[in-house]
Amino acid sequence: xxxxNTIKILKIKSLGFIALAVLTLCACAVQxxxxxxxxxxTGAKTxxxxxxxxxxxxxxxxxxxxxxxxxxxxxxxxxAFDYKFETDGVKLVGAGELPFAVVSGEQVVLARAxxxxxxxFAEWYREFPIAVFFPHGKDIHIPxxxxxxxxxxxxxxxxxxxxxxxxxxxxxxxxxxxxxxxIGFTQAAAVQQGKVxxxxxxxxxxxxxxxxxxxxxxxxxxxKTFDMVANGLLTNDKTLKDNPALVRGMARAVLKGVTDTxxxxxxxxxxxxxxxxxxxxxxxxxxxVLLATIALMNAKSGDKLGxxxxxxxxxxxxxxxxxxLIKQKLDVNEYYTNAFLP
Numbered sequence: 001x002x003x004x005n006t007i008k009i010l011k012i013k014s015l016g017f018i019a020l021a022v023l024t025l026c027a028c029a030v031q032x033x034x035x036x037x038x039x040x041x042t043g044a045k046t047x048x049x050x051x052x053x054x055x056x057x058x059x060x061x062x063x064x065x066x067x068x069x070x071x072x073x074x075x076x077x078x079x080a081f082d083y084k085f086e087t088d089g090v091k092l093v094g095a096g097e098l099p100f101a102v103v104s105g106e107q108v109v110l111a112r113a114x115x116x117x118x119x120x121f122a123e124w125y126r127e128f129p130i131a132v133f134f135p136h137g138k139d140i141h142i143p144x145x146x147x148x149x150x151x152x153x154x155x156x157x158x159x160x161x162x163x164x165x166x167x168x169x170x171x172x173x174x175x176x177x178x179x180x181x182x183i184g185f186t187q188a189a190a191v192q193q194g195k196v197x198x199x200x201x202x203x204x205x206x207x208x209x210x211x212x213x214x215x216x217x218x219x220x221x222x223x224k225t226f227d228m229v230a231n232g233l234l235t236n237d238k239t240l241k242d243n244p245a246l247v248r249g250m251a252r253a254v255l256k257g258v259t260d261t262x263x264x265x266x267x268x269x270x271x272x273x274x275x276x277x278x279x280x281x282x283x284x285x286x287x288x289v290l291l292a293t294i295a296l297m298n299a300k301s302g303d304k305l306g307x308x309x310x311x312x313x314x315x316x317x318x319x320x321x322x323x324x325l326i327k328q329k330l331d332v333n334e335y336y337t338n339a340f341l342p
Contacts, residue, residue, distance in 0.1 A: 045078035046246060051089025051101040052081055056276045058290045059204060061268040062124065062297070063102075066257030068271045075249030081275070090234065094118045099239045100250055104159040105229025105308070108335050109317045113326040117237040120336040122251040122306040124258065125230035127299035128223035130163030133207045134198035135191060136216040143171030143220055152183035152196035160200045163222040166319040170226040191217065204292035212285040223299070228316045229308050229336075230296065244340065252342040255306050262298050265290055306341045 052060060063081070066072055072079045082089075089101030090108075094116030105128075108120045132151065134140050140149070154160055168178070183190045187199035188206040192215050199206070203221055210217050223230065233254060235247055261268040266281075269290055273279045279286060303309070313332035320326045 044076065045073070046076055047078045047080075048072075048100060048250075049080050049082045049098060051084045051092065051098065053083075053085065053089055053102050053104075055083050056081070058269065058272045058276055058279060058286045059293045060102075060275075061272045061290055061293065062254060062257035062261045064257075064272045064275045065260050065268050066253045068274065069257075069260065071253040071256045072250075075246075075253050077246070077249060077253065090116070090118065093234050093236050096236060096238055099235055099243070099246065101234045102231065103234045104231045105312070105316050106159060106162045106320060108229070108234060109313070109320055110325060112330065112334055113320075113328075118234055119237060119240060119334075120229070120232050120234055120308065121240075121247055121338075121340045122254060123230055123232040123308040124254065124306075125232070125293075125296040125299075126303065126305075127221075127296050128163060128166075128226075128228045128230045129202050129204060129296050130160055130167075130200060130222045131203035131207065132164070132167060132198050132200050132220040132222070133187075133191065133203075133210075133217045134219075136218050138197065138218075140198065140218070143167070143173065143225075146171075146173060146198060147177045149197035150179045150181055152181050152187055152190045152199035154185045154187060154201070155182055156180075160202075162316075162319060162323070162325075163228075164200045165323050166226045166228055166315070167220065167222045169319065169322060204289055204296060208288045208292055209285060212288055223296075226315060226319075227309070227312045228319065229312045232306075232308065240337070240340075247340045248342070251306060251340050255342060258297050258305065261290075262294050265294060304338070304341060307338050308336050 050063075052063075067079055087107065089098070090103055090111050092098040093101045094111055102124070103120070105120065108118060111118050132146070140146060151164070153164060164180075181196055183196060183199070187201040188210050190196045191199045192210060201207070203219060207217050207219050222228070233250065240247055265287075269281050269287060272290075273281060310332045313335050317326065317329050317332065317335075321329060
């Protein structure tokens with residue numbers, strides 16, 4: 001969700017005050033320190049503005065935990081959250097205007113295919129979070145039962161669309177087997193009201209909300225059908241080359257937050273209330289959202305925390321090629337590195 005910055009204009013009506021103001025401002029300008037660009041050190045700390053790709057939400061608990069417990073500060077990072085659309089963060093990192101962003105894996109492949117010098121360096125979710133969900137008792141038991149049904153999507157873009165395509169390919173569902181409908185970000189309501197037979201969303205969001213409101217649904221988690229790269233941290237080639245210690249510090253701080261969130265959900269929920277307006281520790285729906293998020297972070301327990309696999313990257317770009325979103329495959333090492341994990 002983009003944030004619009006307001007500009008305050010100071011009007012000075014008196015000519016006498018104008019002259020005085022100019023002299024004063026000039027004097028101040030000599031003494032004022034220059035504003036450091038994002039990702040550069042300001043004394044003891046490096047100022048970082050981190051695009052999150054979504055509104056403040058308990059799903060970001062590991063970041064809130066890490067900031068609250070001083071993990072970023074311990075790495076010399078002065079962190080501020082920026083809740084923009086995901087693609088904005090990718091573009092800013094690719095242009096070198098910001099050093100980091102929170103993204104989903106398919107955005108990295110799309111960006112690199114367009115020549116943006118970006119690279120993924122730490123997987124925060126360890127399982128792709130998209131799922132197809134539908135009312136319990138809908139007579140849908142296996143993916144093939146979706147033939148002839150209407151499936152709602154928030155749009156023909158982003159992780160939900162890519163997740164659907166990967167799921168359909170793995171299930172042998174061809175174009176035309178299912179009627180896809182653009183329903184905007186109304187998946188939960190559309191399923192509950194019967195406007196669609198099923199919808200695609202985040203497994204730690206819409207299905208949880210429906211169940212907590214007494215509407216039982218079943219899910220086909222895409223990540224358990226087809227392994228693709230999940231949400232993680234993005235940087236650019238320049239930052240990797242010029243400031244590897246900053247990249248390592250960022251990964252270390254976030255993954256400490258992940259570890260603490262998994263170990264103590266109640267503490268994570270409490271700390272998240274400082275960053276998510278209106279969030280209460282007693283909210284049962286948001287607590288279930290947090291627990292579902294922890295399940296995504298705790299998947300693949302045999303793998304190193306933060307690590308993504310070449311096969312997941314290959315699967316991701318294969319899906320994008322099949323969708324016509326990229327024209328050719330690259331060496332998957334162009335997309336990611338595990339070299340900066342703690």
